């Protein structure tokens with residue numbers, strides 16, 4: 703616990719080994735307080751997604767997961783994810799935590815209208831039906847700043863833009879009001895301007911709702927805009943962690959220095975768009 707915020711997630715000695723015996727995540731430990739925003743950064747293949755999957759109990763079949771992942775979400779009690787049964791994990795997903803992925807189409811059924819897809823978690827978790835459900839769908843789409851929510855609700859995923867699809871995926875992830883939102887490269891597939899809009903949206907929603915955020919990205923420039931603290935992963939192990947300011951301004955590990963160097967060389971396009979709402 704930091705200050706007056708309670709610990710929401712405690713990961714200790716997390717280890718994920720592939721069926722072939724390769725260590726994909728090695729001895730990763732961190733805690734996340736309620737309402738805190740943590741970035742997980744590292745190059746492709748460094749184990750970021752596997753760490754997130756282990757936290758939600760969704761590692762692919764055959765992976766050996768050890769260590770401890772404890773959620774202590776309000777109203778749900780304390781839950782150890784590692785080794786938990788599917789029933790326990792199902793009750794955790796959506797309410798304790800929910801994930802937004804890089805490719806919004808992974809969260810969306812191409813054959814179902816957007817409104818029905820957003821309605822599903824609202825119906826299941828909040829027991830809404832009929833007009834109350836329709837109104838909740840419209841409100842959920844408005845909350846992610848989608849213009850003309852009634853039209854979007856009637857559309858199929860391929861009839862809206864990539865940025866709009868990601869907003870729909872965010873609305874679905876938020877439907878059960880999770881204590882922790884995991885965003886796994888949520889803007890990587892989007893072009894720069896849309897990326898900035900979606901980041902600003904996520905930033906606003908997380909703050910308004912007091913949700914914790916685990917933001918995964920290969921891009922330190924993006925992470926530094928939304929997270930308070932970062933963990934740097936390399937080959938499945940955490941090589942450095944600290945406040946965004948410390949890691950960006952005084953990186954200790956050579957790998958982090960390399961990340962900071964390439965982030966500095968990045969196109970300043972994001973800077974121009976994002977300066978207005980940069981996290982304090």
Ligand SMILES: Nc1ncnc2c1ncn2[C@@H]1O[C@H](COP(=O)(O)OP(=O)(O)OP(=O)(O)O)[C@@H](O)[C@H]1O
Nearest residue numbers: 720726744745746747748749750751752753762920
């Ligand atoms: N189903 C799987 N079976 C075996 N190995 C896997 C599987 N999925 C991922 N891996 C391996 O696990 C390691 C970590 O992958 P992970 O997806 O967590 O990396 P990442 O940091 O999220 O990178 P990216 O941004 O490319 O997704 C990689 O070496 C990858 O090849």
